[in-house]
Amino acid sequence: MSDSVSPALRQLVIERAAGHCEYCLIHQDVSPYAHETDHLVARKHGGQTVAENLALACLACNRRKGSDLTTIDPLTGDVVPLFNPRVQLWQDHFAFKGAYVIGLTTIGRGTVFLLGMNVPERVAIRKALMRENLYP
Ligand SMILES: [Zn+2]
Structure with a gap:
């Protein structure tokens, strides 16, 4: 199996998202x-x-996620899996509070934390x- 994402597969990932x-x-x-195609389970993990x-991920999210599969819920300290958009629904794990992304579950809180979703420059x-009605 090739490690590279073909143009057709990348297009499928973009359209699905x-x-x-x-x-x-x-x-x-x-x-x-440009957004990237993220391997939910990294190639190095098989x-x-x-x-x-595959998931479509912005550069900021994808760089912070790297090959990680789990993180720590900052509220409970538990090791928790990262959000998986192929088998979970975004709205079950996240919500907005203004421009902040809030984790509603252990998975949501851990993913917000690991991916640095609320670092000041991203919130800005x-x-x-x-303000321009371009998000979300
Ligand atoms: Zn992102």
Whole structure:
């Protein structure tokens, strides 16, 4: 199996996500960098380059996620899996409070924390996009 994502597979991932990062929901048209195809289970853990193992992710989310599969829930200190957009619904784990992404569950809180969704510069970008009705 090839490690690279073919143009057709990348297009499928983009269309399935309607162009939004599947973690923070920023649209690639308003993101400063092109979104990437994230391997939910990284190749080094045996994850395959198939549609079921790929998600569309903005550069900020994907860089922070790396090959991680789990994180720590900052509220409970428990080791928890990261959000998986192929088998979980965003609204079950996250909500917005203004321009902040809030984790509703252990998975949501851990994913918000690990991916740095609420670091000041990202919140500032979301606030600016919200003023223009470009987010979420
Ligand atoms: Zn993102």
